[in-house]
Amino acid sequence: METGISRASQTARSGTGRYDVEGYLDAIEGVTSTFRKAIEAYVNSGPNMGCWQYARSMAEQIGLIDDMRQVIEMDVVPKSAAGPLLAEMLNPQTGVGRLLQDMKRQVTGFAIEAGFSGPDRRVPRSMIAGIHALSDEACAAVRALTEHCRACCLAEQASGDAESEERVAWHESEADRVSTQLVKTILADDTLTVECKLPLTQLVEEIDRVADYAAAIENGFQARGTELVRNADGQRAH
Numbered sequence: 001m002e003t004g005i006s007r008a009s010q011t012a013r014s015g016t017g018r019y020d021v022e023g024y025l026d027a028i029e030g031v032t033s034t035f036r037k038a039i040e041a042y043v044n045s046g047p048n049m050g051c052w053q054y055a056r057s058m059a060e061q062i063g064l065i066d067d068m069r070q071v072i073e074m075d076v077v078p079k080s081a082a083g084p085l086l087a088e089m090l091n092p093q094t095g096v097g098r099l100l101q102d103m104k105r106q107v108t109g110f111a112i113e114a115g116f117s118g119p120d121r122r123v124p125r126s127m128i129a130g131i132h133a134l135s136d137e138a139c140a141a142v143r144a145l146t147e148h149c150r151a152c153c154l155a156e157q158a159s160g161d162a163e164s165e166e167r168v169a170w171h172e173s174e175a176d177r178v179s180t181q182l183v184k185t186i187l188a189d190d191t192l193t194v195e196c197k198l199p200l201t202q203l204v205e206e207i208d209r210v211a212d213y214a215a216a217i218e219n220g221f222q223a224r225g226t227e228l229v230r231n232a233d234g235q236r237a238h
Contacts, residue, residue, distance in 0.1 A: 020076055021086065021153050024068045025146045028096055031061045032142045035103040039135045039207065042110045046122040051111035058104045065100065082153045088224040089149050095220075096149070099142065099213045106206050123200065124192070127182065134178045134207050141171035141214040148218060168218040175211035179204050 038054035069090050077083040077090070089095050123131060144167035182204045186197050 020068065020072050022150075024065065024072060025150050027061060027065045027068060028100065028146050029143060031058055031065070031100050031103060032139050032146075034058050034061065035107060035210075036135055036139045038107040038110060040132065043123045043128050043131050051107065051113075055104070055108045055111040058107055062100050062104055066097070069097065080153075085149075085152050085221070085224060088221055089153065094217065096145070096217060099145075099210065099217060102213060103210060106210075123203075124189075127185065127200070130178060130182045130185070131204065131207070134175060134182065134204065137171050137175040137178060138207050138210040138214075141168050141175065141211040144168040144171055145214045145218050145221075149221065152221070168215055172211040172215035175208050179208035 034054055034057050038051065038058075041050055041054065069092075072086060073090055077086045080086060090097070092098065148168065183201055186192065186200050186204070189197075192200070
């Protein structure tokens with residue numbers, strides 16, 4: 001089966017600017033898929049050494065993405081009409097890379113926890129469906145973000161896909177709703193000790209933060225696109 005990361009490797013080697021960007025965005029979707037699988041494994045089985053496999057996989061994927069980012073910055077951004085938007089997307093401090101690093105940090109945390117907690121550490125069965133729903137919304141927000149970046153950067157236009165923009169905000173809002181309900185459920189559950197409630201609450205908040213990051217990146221990307229449109233309109237007016 002061909003994965004997002006294998007498609008990314010193939011398109012990155014194609015040597016054209018369009019496929020470099022396509023490969024970069026496919027690779028981001030590959031990392032998002034690995035993140036989702038890692039959460040599913042953690043929630044269903046608790047901390048176990050399998051978490052290290054996901055952590056290593058994400059590190060390798062993000063390493064490839066960083067290599068691709070450098071190629072795009074050097075070879076594509078200067079030649080593309082969408083260069084400023086690409087630069088915004090690639091910015092390691094405010095762009096998609098920041099989001100990927102947070103995903104990797106979370107999954108690495110699962111792996112580290114496996115070395116310090118016992119085999120009985122589990123997410124309560126009654127909360128598994130809710131946490132799966134939360135991770136679905138967080139990952140959907142990331143996918144909507146990459147689709148908006150794809151629409152803007154490959155079409156070389158600043159306006160992009162309004163539907164993709166709205167989907168990022170919608171999934172972020174849904175993630176907030178689900179996470180708020182989960183936290184209320186955790187805190188109100190008298191069968192859980194404080195020692196159990198704290199890590200569960202943290203898990204929910206960390207997954208929700210992925211959606212928050214996606215929305216923040218989307219806002220910055222959209223603001224940059226609006227600025228470019230305004231500048232272009234001003235130049236035409238003169």
